[in-house]
Amino acid sequence: MRIKNQKDFASGLMFMGIGLVFAVGTLFYDVGSASHMGPGYFPLLLGVLLTALGVAIALQAVVLKTGAGEGIGSWAWRPLVYILGANFVFGILLTGSPGLGLPTIGMIVGIYVLTLIASLASSQFKIREVLILATVLAVGSYMIFIVLLKLQIPAWPYFITG
């Protein structure tokens, strides 16, 4: 048996998995009856439906010839890791993380680090350009978010603000 449409087969499996998780999850909640729906009633219904749809999509991918040979293609790991990494590191720097014992570093430093990491996702990385971009973004963000909109965003590291 050969899988004719990899994309559909994989998405079928994904829907099946998620559907099952939600359906099984309703074991923790009261399902109730149709006239008195509990918190588990609707999710159970949808979870079963999603699982069934997933099975149908996966089966179709195996049986039908449509879209044959459609592979998933290679993953863009480099942009994925750097973009999401930039996002997570920025989050940690912005307010710190009491759980990890990290202090607040604030938005300004965060912007430099975010720009640096995110720029690594592109194949044309030039450190000078990145530093200029980061400076423009830092000054711009400070003016817009802190000065103009007066948002409650920690801007400077803990050892400066005290």
Next chain:
Amino acid sequence: MELLSTLSLGFSVAMTPANLMYAFVGCFLGTLIGVLPGLGPVATIAMLMPATYVLPPVSALIMLAGIYYGAQYGGSTTAILVNLPGEASSVVTAMDGYQMARKGLAGPALSTAALGSFFAGTVGVLILAAFSTPLTKVAFKFGAAEYFSLMVLGLIAAVVLASGSLLKAIAMTVLGLLLGLVGTDINSGIPRYTLGIPELTDGIGFVTIAMGIFGYGEIVMNLGRTDMDREIFTGKMQGLWPTRKQVREVTPAVLRGTLLGAALGILPGGGAALAAVSAYALEKKIKMAPDEIPFGQGNIRGVASPEAANNAASQTSFVPLLTLGIPPNAVMALMLGAMIIHNIQPGPLVMTRNPQLFWGLVVSMWIGNLMLVILNLPLIRIWIKLLTVPYRFLFPAIVLFCAIGVFTINNNTFDIWMLGIFGFVGYLFGKLGCESAPLLLGFILGPMMEEYLRRALLLSLGDWSTFVTRPISAGLLAATVLLIVIMLLPAVKKKRAEAFTEE
């Protein structure tokens, strides 16, 4: 003459200096972000939405509507100048618009797009104003069962008209409905699927999902492609205005696009993208003048008609949202989310209980359209300049604004983690060929659908047949089944596949 008095009420609300300014700022920011390649209106609206939370409800909605038009128009600008349509509705604009730009006719292409859109928007607003009152009266006949069936119809219609596999799109809708249920169950107060995380008891933020999937997901997709080299034809732009001959060609095309777009926009599941594609298909069927440039090589009708259609549809797609509370597409789903945040439950009650808001919004839509013409034609050179900024400078800025944007919603870094997670999810969906717009629709409608189902079944004492014994509900469900059957007919299926690939 009821229409006149309600419209004048609307003008009195929308024409305050503050609200005019919000409409202007919205249009400006929307165009600014919308021009950036690879960012569609959903991502643009999601990115700018936190900025509107602090405003009073009417002003926030006015600004959001401005952002929406701006984003749409910005997308068309990018499509014409760099052949990089940021969204489905400007894909067809790119085909002839870009060819015009290559011939140095970017100016007329952009100005016809703007003026055609303005005309279409004006007609769309009038239709919206005229249709809302009678539709609201119908809506008052609706009970819980009817609303549930209407939502089923709306979700299925949205899916049917999306591109790609029908089953996958339905699965994405169901997944959206499920994600919408995460958080505290309003009926029992029990937190569902929160994994013990306190931040999740309020549910997943819809802005976070939209930004993650449509913003981050698309950035990673763009960077993963190697063909991001863009060619911009701006150097040899000769003049902004169309010639008299072009105006003659364009006028009937704009009229056709407007009518078609306005009609398709009202349908559940309709909206800008469908309107633009259909309008282009229609123009292609109209007999050509002997000396006309063929389609696909820079025919100005191929720009004017889809642009008029998508703008007319943008207006009229507010009809189902404002009268019934059912968003017909992903952008309207975001607008619905914004209204809920401001404690407005869209539906027939908005118009009767809160006429200032309703008519103020309607009129500000027209003002938004006017702003676009006033703003965009003189500022076209700025937008062009913006397009020459390389993508490697743009995407770090987009990541930054998304991260700061979600943080400011609750002042909680948890939203930044969720943003990253949904960025990955969005990329995964893209890789697997699963369209994300239905997910967003389902996500917003999930809790409402559950509530209507609960009420309908409570009233019928648990009898599911209530959905088919009540005539309006039965009619809506029959329409749903009919839609699915039509889509599964082999002939239609083939046509549909063609329409979305070869266009």
